[in-house]
Amino acid sequence: MNKLPIHYFLSLVIAVFGVVYSQQSAAESSTPNPSVTLAELSEPLVGANLRKMPALVERLELEAGTTALPVLEALLAGELYYQRSDKRLVRAVSQTEGGFQISDVFSTDALGSVAKKQIRKVKLNNALRVQLRAAIGRLTLLSDDPKLRLTAIENMLKKPDQANLELLQQARAQETDSDIVDLLNEALALNLLIAATDRQPRLQALRELEGSLQPAVRNALQALVALDADAQPLEQDIVVFTSASRLLDKIDGKLGFYAFLETLFFGLSLGSVLLLIATGLAITFGVMGVINMAHGELIMLGAYTTYVVQLLMPNHIEYSLLVAVPAAFLVSGLVGILIERSVIRFLHGRPLETLLATFGVSLILQQAVRSIFSPLNRQVATPEWMSGSLEINSIFSLTYNRLYVFLFALLVFVLLQLILKRTTLGLNVRAVSQNRSMAKAMGVKTDWVDAMTFGLGSGVAGLAGVALSQLTNVGPNLGQAYIIDSFMVVVFGGVGNLWGTLVAGLSLGVFTKFLEPATGAVMAKILVLVFIVLFIQKRPRGLFPQQGRAAE
Amino acid sequence: MISIEGVNQFYGSTQTLWDLDLEVAEGSITCIMGRNGVGKTTLLKCLMGLLPIKSGSLRVGDTDFARLPAVARPRSGVAYVPQGRDVFPLLTVEENLRIGLGSRRDKIREIPQQVFELFPVLNDMLSRRGGDLSGGQQQQLAIGRALVLDPQVLILDEPNEGIQPNIVRQIGDVVLKLNKEQGLTVILVEQKLAFARRVGQEFRLMEKGRVVASGNMDLLSDELVNRHLAV
Amino acid sequence: MTAVGAIGSDYAALPGVADRAKELRQGARVFLFILFAITTLAAVGNLLFEPDSVFHVSTYTITLLGKYLCYGLLALAVDVVWGYCGILSLGHGAFFALGGYAMGMYLMRQIGDRGVYGNPELPDFMVFLDWEELPWYWLGFDQFWLALIMVALVPGLLAFGFGYLAFRSRVVGVYLSIMTQALTFALMLAFFLNELGFGGNNGLTDFKEILGYDLQKDSTRVALLMLSALALGAGYTVSLWIMQSKLGRIIRAVRDDETRTRFIGFRTEHYKIWLFVYSAVLAGIAGALYVPQVGIINPGEFSPLNSIEAVVWVAVGGRGTLYGAVLGAVLVNYAKTRFTAVWPEAWLFALGALFVGVTVFLPDGIVGWVKARWLQVKGQAS
């Protein structure tokens, strides 16, 4: 690769063009005006109405420069307030026990806490946030913190703006961090591509942008290859046009590839949710034969347990899930055991009747939750480490919550397999479900086995609840939303076969997600259901059927 | 060793066992005989706790079986081979055999080699599902499964049903051998006279839910057979 | 309720075959008598007595009764396949809803230009969503006879198609149950789609009249109630006749051991398909009678939970006894009506407890329990 020479050339070209294009921005370049103090510049913020704010912020940026950063950042964070009494600007952070902790914006001196009534927020809206972020970006482009610089450039790359050109060049000249240099070059090339009119620099820019997946780059290229009403290229320079369209094709090819990966990930992640909600049922229903309509509510209990755990440890949200996992397992498991001991055990040999009884149980559990926790959804916080996404590149990223849920589902599955395979419980429960009285005659403690197994299945349902609390509502209807799907997965996989549940869950997830773009969410779901119905005609006992003489 | 006194049993409102008394001596092989439907199987199920009894007492050794929950009975050394085999159809042969291991009193958690020596076919089919076996193979599995418990008392309900002749012989030999070598007490429900005579030491004849005749096998006369077993 | 014709599955010896047939006939008479006595009394009470008379029966009661009877017919349909043939359908609500939609479409077309947009051709929701013309599958629904045919034909065809596939492929047990659930779930999602032309979530509503009779008139309501009673009575009689015939015994044989039945020469899948279709048609008729009485049909009726509830009614009443199913439907729904008014905040506890209690303590449903009591009393008497 002859990347280096190109870089040099590029810098040169940019330098030349830069002069032309940065003239007006150079004029208003950020040399702070020392005659006006920051405090004075900030003063009009107090009580300003939203329409006036943009001008005030612009003035702050231009006249106070980097010294305005604390004010701008506080404003952006929505923490800029003023005291009603003396109109003094403060930074206010709300406290969990009510009221606000305030500090001076300029000196950061703590000023104690105040009631909400005593302070008033400096108005802020979306448009202003955009402006603030751009301003802060410009001001931090030359900051010492590489992270800040990186964010600033990324921001500028998202919204190419000729006004930033000179700043970028300046940064390019100083930058040493090679990752940031790459990004800077990308940003510069993009700006160049948009601004330049001659063939050479444009081709250079195109070459430099090779391999870039930035949406802004693609947008610029698309503008370049746009056709007019007669399907003739708008672009006059045919060489630029063809190399731009070649580059665009290349980018689109990559995009297609990543779109595929993304859909696959979405599918697996939906599949892992299906797997999680079905795993518990694969035990209570698949192995024990209890048509457990309360399965959804056991999931719900797991989710509420997560909520309660967070209530109990409000200052340790980061660890709350680690506590919630065993807690939910226990809570749902114990409730499961209770259900088994008080209801299910009277229904041995009457599997269909378990449907009726557990349906009753599900109504009771739902209403119990409604009575205890109110019918409203409860707020379950997402720990920092579960928020956001793992960026693979600028167009492909994996959201952390989904990623963790996926791993969690696999983990639960593996653990369960181990329990069922490595302990006698797995063997005993199958024996009991196949011939209860003979199992008794062989000394299997059928009561204990029933209780433990049902408890295990219910506990796993609780685990699913913890995961769902990170993805969706925690409310009394949670269970209802998932019960049909979980039965579908277990049956599709083949009742009594845990591997079947795994394959069924994941494949249904992937199948749905590949259908969805073409058909829309509703139709995809309908098609999946129709597919399952037809599939069962071909394989009347699911993907992994129980075979042999006895299964008939 | 086993004493059953005054047992009454009902299916719903129909009485099947009527004040039934029965004694089995320790280390003996006792053969229970009777026409179809007289309650042989019912009696054995009551003994194993698989059916509730209305009244009466069941004692095995010093234990009051009537008070013992069904699951604890195998633990006190009683193993049962039910009529109709009742193997676990979807468990493999090996799993079928392992089921009883938890109830062994000596805490050995290995399938005793003896089982495979007696029924080599089981060794060949360890990973086949119980339900897939042929009828005779299932019967062998059921007996093998009972032996895994290392019992003191073995209860066999028509163990030769559907078994090929040479294995029937062999089962007879096994029973005799276990009885002789390990002092195993055996209760055997059997319809086939030849086998009963060969293996049994004592006989009990049942009719309509009662024991109507009993004694040493030598005393089982043709007259008795005709009276109580003929249709 | 003294009818004791249950074909229970208990192993107690039963009286002779002839006795049982007589008993069944007696039970049927008692059932039909009670059914028609109640509806006739209600009708007379509503139409002939002034509101302030003690004999007056309110229109509220009439519509409630009508609704219960439709549910009763649905329960009967479920019982026919589940109680007698072991086909646990968790999707019978679909047939009910389809029958309902067919009737709803007729009623929609009867609105004519009295809709809010005054369009004589298109129902309001179509005008509203810019439909240019009536979709083909709506054509002819202004004819009552066609709607009537569709009420039976659509559920019947769906049941036939589904049954043909499933029963021939020998899909049985929970697999079948869950597939019926998938079926109704898919239909629910489909009917929610506004593009489908059935009014989406709002469904069909704002009906004005049926065959020219004002739906809000008491006399029309009473007539609908009587019709429901007739349909239920007829459905009951025909089902009873089927179940008492040799066909009924074959159906029960299929329930108990399908493979064995096949080995004595019965094409069990034919029997199952036939029965499934019959049952679906019953459910469709129930739905068709239900819609004009409650005044709305929407995709919620396809909800799998509704179908499960129908199964629960049957179980509560007593599975495998036709009148038990009806009784279960009426009782559970009456309980629902009362509970939602008396304990609006906690009625689910009561209903849930009812379901649990019945299953655990009354394994053969209310009817089975009453029957056992009756036998006990009779036994003590003699």
Next chain:
Amino acid sequence: ADTIKVGVLHSLSGTMAISETTLKDTVLMMIEDQNKKGGLLGKKLEPVVVDPASNWPLFAEKTRELLSQEEVDVIFGCWTSVSRKSVLPVIEELNGLLFYPVQYEGEESSKNVFYTGAAPNQQAIPAVDYLMNELDVKRWVLAGTDYVYPRTTNKVLEAYLKAKGVADKDIMINYTPFGHSDWQSIVADVKKFGSEGKKTAVVSTINGDANVPFYKELGNQGISAEDIPVVAFSVGEEELSGIDTKPLVGHLAAWNYFQSVESDENDEFIAKWKKYIKDDKRVTNDPMEATYIGFNMWVAAVEKAGTTDVDAVEQAMIGITTPNLTGGTAVMNRNHHLSKPVLIGEIQADGQFEVVSETMGVVPGDAWSDYLPGSKDIVADWVTPIRCGNFNAKTAKCSGQNM
């Protein structure tokens, strides 16, 4: 009777209990309050609460029960449009009175119903105007749950946007089923749609439970309000109380009321509510305000008419004014819809909204949308001589009334 019975017809179980239970409590609070003030016409108010259990036919049954068995004088109830549609024939047949407190799709005006929630012109249009003018939005995603309210709203908006010169390719419409919980693909699509260079916004008519997973997915896929703002018409304080709002700061909602609005009436109302419900964390929301207004108007109308007779109260209602909670005055118009202010709020980290825009004065609710071809000629006017909920101004005919 020695009491005046007030029917409360809100689902306390089933899928809608989440939203409706609050309204039941609100009505009960208002009744208690009114009784403390001495009742109405010298009689005590007596609430009759039933649970229609989110089941639409049950709504009709319960309405009949309330009107003909309990003989209530007025009903406060319903949330979803389909429940209202189900109740409507019964209400009209038995000449009852229903106050409906939720924003809805319009296209209806019944003599027996008063609509105190927003019509589409009182929510959607001002919100879009705001996005267009203040945030310079050029591309639009109209995302909704597939039922009538979103369909209508989106139809109205589509027509409106096109009239403003927005091209077809700059509008993306997406419908999802109720309770949709897997938003990965859709959010990814929105993200792509929004990355094509033009400022993009999402107009969300996503209903109820589907919102939490939607916003979570937005947050996790890194779409902030600055990139692609979402303006919602069905997300209020109560919905937000179930979500961790920190990643959502800056997303918008359009309502006629926010808890954060400062006014004396609102302060008093909030305080009363928290005391009544015995929970200091409980929030208030727009449908509660609509219930509040509806209840107060009804009280005023009964006092004015001197009776609870439905016909008299109905006529008395028209033109009644009561203070709303945002410092203004609500007026009941001749079409049975209210005049209301429209507020645009931004979500704050504490789960509240901060008002960023407000219409000048109040907007009268439009029963029949001017943007739909089928209904632009229709007006509702319940004053003589027209006395019709859907009067076609062109043909001068009144259609579709159940009476």
Next chain:
Amino acid sequence: MSLSEDFRQSMPRDQLWPFLIEKQPPAVDASKNILLYVEGLSVSFDGFKALNDLNLYINDGELRCLIGANGAGKTTLMDVITGKTRADSGQVWFGQTLDLFDRDEAEIAALGIGRKFQKPSVFEAQTVFTNLELAMKVNKSIFYGLLSRLGSAELDRIAHVLETIGLQGQESMLAGALSHGQKQWLEIGMLLIADPRLMLVDEPVAGMTPQETERTAELLTSLAGERTVVVVEHDMEFVRSIARTVTVLHQGAVLAEGSMQEVQNNPEVIEVYLGEGH
């Protein structure tokens, strides 16, 4: 032609519409005196060969005993003949003309092949009487089932069979309440009343008393001639008392065939099946 003429023609009084005419099962052609051909039959389960290139011919009217070690494939053979199990290769013909592989269980049963299962299987929730009624050889179509009433001839037949199987007086008992042996009898009764051309009887005397065994032997012998009977049994005494031709299966194939005398003395048979002392 007038419309009414058309109508009249479509409504003939002297004949039924074609769709009302019940499809008669095709007649069995046993003119070569062989009723059942089993040729080159192989069945395997997960690689295990239960039947291995088996050839077997059953003569019309014959009583054939089939013996062989547990697991030799006897029940599997019956499963294949009755359509329960699909074979991997080979063919099974019923008479000259009927290929059984084209047909499902119900069709095969309708052709006149009846079966008694190794594990007694009766309809436990129905009465003894109904069990017999169901098994009776009659039209098995749905509408027949709906409309048919038992005639006196049929009642007589049921009574007769009840007597034969010793369950008279217990006809209204639920079959599930019968003892094991009684169920065996009931199943034999179901087989009798179905009046099949070919009876496959799997271990009929298991669990029976010696006297009952004798009675069963008599019954089966009396049936042969008119019907063809294939009996599987392990009770050698019983086999000896009825046997004319005995076929010995071993590991899925025929090991020996001949009279009881011959088979009994065949060293291989003794080795794998009979053991010493028989």
